Amino acid sequence: MRLLITGGCGFIGSHTVREALGSGKFQKVVNLDCLTYSGNPENLKDIDDGKYRFIHGSINDSKLVQETIREEEISHIIHLAAESHVDRSIDSVEPFIRSNIDGTRVILESIxxxxxxxxxxxxxxxxxxxVYGSLGPEDLPFTEETPVCPMNPYAATKAASDMLVQSFSNTYGIKAVITRCSNNYGPNQFPEKLVPLMTLNAVEGKKLPIYGDGMQIRDWIHVSDHSRGLLESLFGLSDGSLTPGEVINFGANDERTNLEIVSEIIEMTDADKGLIEYVSDRPGHDRRYAMGFEKAKLTLDWEPLIPWEKGIRDTIDWYINNPEWVESVRTGDYLNWLERHYG
Ligand SMILES: NC(=O)c1ccc[n+]([C@@H]2O[C@H](COP(=O)([O-])OP(=O)(O)OC[C@H]3O[C@@H](n4cnc5c(N)ncnc54)[C@H](O)[C@@H]3O)[C@@H](O)[C@H]2O)c1
Known part of the structure; x- marks a missing residue:
């Protein structure tokens, strides 16, 4: 098996590259990433494995995507490359349409x-x-049968790409499955997202901005549980446990409000509660997500293994103990990485 991971320098991508190399199941793991602000090759700088190759390029470049698949004799793809931050999609949706929708089209047409x-x-x-939209307080968690109902521009572009994948699977017989996962946390996440942002601000004594009343609920999963699920999905597709066009959900059954998370971070970092600052809510902010993942348990024998209490402690420690990483992503120093590594 020869694997192409798109977006492998990002948060989930870098964990998935490690998981794939660690599985020992792939002859080659190729990472195609164009290094947007959130793609950081420093995330993988310690990897010294002849099976790994990084290609700096965009999934929107169909010639490059086709050449990579052909020359590397790629047999499997995990497609993660995307613009991923809701707030940025509210500012401008164009990069989301380009990478999330059109980039997915390029990959599908190449296949x-x-x-x-x-x-x-x-x-x-x-x-x-x-992509499922927002739940009320008493609603049951999303299942794979829940109708897609995206409520913000980022989610709309992800839903559109899902539909493209399903349509290519149905029309051309492309062997693809769609995975949908809840909120990830863990090391290496760009510090615009809740956990790293609040951790670093708490440690540095900066304000902790909370949207609206802070009562938005998400189901939090450790990134390595998600990465393992992605590989299991690929193997499930190969061994017939999953059929092309299927959707599979991953979650952790661990619902928490944003305010609870910030309060835990304050406690764990011994920060001052007075740093909390309530700011105007994000426009169109979904109130609650919760994921049902019975299907992943039954078909892939997958379940989340890292309890929140351990995962969040280790994650906070990681951000505190890796100031160089934090500095490099904040200053954009990693953008000089290509220069330093390739001259
Ligand atoms: N973070 C979460 O909680 C979460 C949850 C469920 C699903 N997802 C999905 O997982 C994927 C990865 O999310 P993440 O949080 O790691 O995001 P991220 O922003 O950390 O990483 C995205 C990566 O994709 C790369 N990229 C973007 N556009 C590209 C393009 N046109 N060509 C090549 N590379 C490109 C970036 O450089 C970056 O390395 C996304 O598809 C996202 O929708 C994320």
Whole structure:
């Protein structure tokens, strides 16, 4: 098996590259990433494995995508590359349409065209719980049968890419499954997202801005549980436990409000509660997400293994103990990485 991971320098991508190399199941793991502000090659700088190759390029470049699949004889793809931050999609949706929708189109068309030439490729398309929209306080968690109802521009572009994948699977027989996961936390996440932002601000004595009343609920999963689920999905597609076009949800059954999370971070970092500052809510902010993941348990024998209490402690420690990483992503120093590494 020869694996292409798109977006492998990002948060979940970098954990998935490690998980794939660690599994010992792949002859080659190729990471295609164009290094947007959130793609950081420092996330993988310690990897010294002849099976690993990084290619700096965009999934929107169809020539590059086709060449990579052909030359590296790729048999499996985990497609993570995307613009991923809701707030940025509210500012401008154009990059989201380009990477999330059109980038996915390029990958699908590349697979379709190369399969005509005899290549066989299986793909996991990585989507999100956000495509299901918002739940009321008493609603049951989302299942794979919940209708898609995206409520913000980011979620709309992810839902559109999911639909494209389903349509290519149905129309051209592309062997692809769609995974939808709840909110990830863990090391290496760009500090615009809740956990790293609040941790670093708490440690540095800066304000802790909370949207609205802070009562928005998310189901939090450790990133390594998600990455393991992505690999299990790929293997499930190969061994027939999953059929092309299927959707599979991942979650942790661990619902928490944003305010609870910030309060825990304050406690664990011995910060001052007075740092909390309530700010105007995000427009169109979904109130609650919760994921049902019975199908992943039954079909893939997958379940989350890292309890929140341990995961969040280790995550906070990681951000505190890696000031160089924090500095490099904040200053954009990693953008000089190519220069330093490739001259
Ligand atoms: N973070 C979460 O909680 C979460 C939950 C469920 C699903 N997801 C999905 O998982 C995927 C990864 O999310 P993340 O949190 O790791 O995001 P991230 O922003 O940390 O990483 C995205 C990566 O994709 C790369 N990228 C973006 N556009 C590209 C393009 N056109 N060509 C090549 N590379 C490109 C970036 O450089 C970056 O390395 C996304 O598809 C996201 O929708 C994320």
């Amino acid at each position: 379709r065209d190369l399969e005509k030439l005899g290549h066989e490729i299986s793909m996991v398309h990585v989507s999100t719980d956000e």
